[in-house]
Amino acid sequence: MIDKNRRNFFKTSALFGTVALGASATAKAAPENILSDDRKGVLVDVTHCIGCRSCEWACQTAHDLPADKIHDYHDREVFKEFRRPNNDSxxxxxxxxxxxxxxxxxxVKYQCMHCDRPACVSACIVGAFTKKEDGSVVWNTDMCIGCRYCMVACPFQIPTFDYHKAIQPDIHKCDFCYKRTQEGKLPACVEICPVEALVYGPRTEIIRVAKHRIKRAPNKYLDHIYGEDEVGGTSWVYLSGVDFQTLKFPKHGTKTAPGVSESIQHGLFAYFVPPIALYAWLGGIMWVSKRKNAKQANEEKI
Ligand code: SF4
Ligand code: SF4
Ligand code: SF4
Structure with a gap:
């Protein structure tokens, strides 16, 4: 399920990462990572969802992303291919x-899971990602240097990168409508959902609701709340009547994903990389990525 751009980046970063490791002296990013008892979450009840895609429209509109007319979202042709969240959705x-x-x-609706112990926060070498008190995992575009370690680390393959903006790196993903919720509004997708397939509230409360639904209708639901424990718990959790792997959810244990990302960060960046080496490394990634994209575009033209 890893797309071509991701594969190219992984290969390229491994190559240039090796070059950049010639440097020494210790430095660690210190990302903000709050795990509040009062953090919020969303319960996605897959058995309620009718596939209207209003949530996609609401999300795009709320984030000033290019959106179609609302009636276009009722075209079911789109379901012929499996899709992943991307820069525009x-x-x-x-x-x-x-x-x-x-x-x-x-x-099934997919977006960032807003992990309780987010691998993206832990992997980001400049601390651009933050786990906020309300449970959301957000990022600061101004701090992002485009290393894309968050993409490598994420156990759900969520962050995507705007490859057309190499000079001003830009990561894209669901921000749990941080601005809206700070103003006391619901996340846009939750607000628009016509069948209450999305329930927003304190995480402890939505877990309680999920358990209650399973107990009340054991023939309807699997006895499994996806995200309650996976990768150490996530703010978005799911209920389903069929196995989650059938719905293309990765099979993860309870072990936190930062175990993996920290080994990337501590293995590669346990030593300070002087800016010149870091920029050379990043410049190399951009150059090779652009060259591969140009080559690919030429091949497609032929
Ligand atoms: S799903 Fe991925 S991007 Fe979202 S918080 Fe978890 S690690 Fe970060
Ligand atoms: S919480 Fe906000 S950003 Fe995330 S999927 Fe819903 S509308 Fe989009
Ligand atoms: S708005 Fe609700 S019912 Fe419609 S696709 Fe999204 S989650 Fe499903």
Missing amino acids: YTVVNEFENPNNELLPIN
Whole structure:
């Protein structure tokens, strides 16, 4: 499921990472990472979702992303291919055949899971990512240097990178509508959902609601709240009537993903990399990425 740009970046960064490691002296990024007992979350009940994609429209509109007319979101042709969140859509809805009822497909909304112990926060070498007190994981574009370690580290392959802005690096992902919720509003997707497939509230409360739903209808739901424990817990959690791997959720244990990302950060960046080496390394990545993209574009023209 790793796309071509990601694969190119991983290969390239490994190459230039080796070059940049010639430097010494210790320095660590100190990202803000708050795990508040009062943090918020969203319960996504897959059995309620009707695949209307209004959440996609609301998210794009709330974030000034290019959006179609709302009625275009009812075109079900889009479900022919599995989609992932990208630069223009911080959330996407996919559709799957229902093994229990062929007349009733299953629709699933995907976005950043807002992990309790986020690998992106831990992997970011300049501390551009932050886990906020309200549970959201946000980032500061001005601090981002475009190293894309967050993309490598994320166990859900969520952050995407704007490859057309090499000079001003820009990561994209769901920000849990941080601005809106600070103003006392609901996240845009939650507000618009017509069937209450999305329930926003304190994480402890949505877990309680999820457990109650499973207890009340054990034949309807799997006895599994995805995200309650996966990778140390996530702010967005899911209920489903079918196995989560059928819905393309990665099978993760309870071990926190930063265990992986910290080894990237501590292995590669346990030593201070002087700016000149870092810029050379980043410049190398940009150069090779651009060259590969240009080559690919030429090949596609032929
Ligand atoms: S899903 Fe990925 S991008 Fe989102 S908080 Fe977790 S590690 Fe970060
Ligand atoms: S919480 Fe906000 S940013 Fe995240 S998917 Fe919903 S509308 Fe989009
Ligand atoms: S708005 Fe609600 S019902 Fe419609 S696709 Fe999104 S989550 Fe599903």
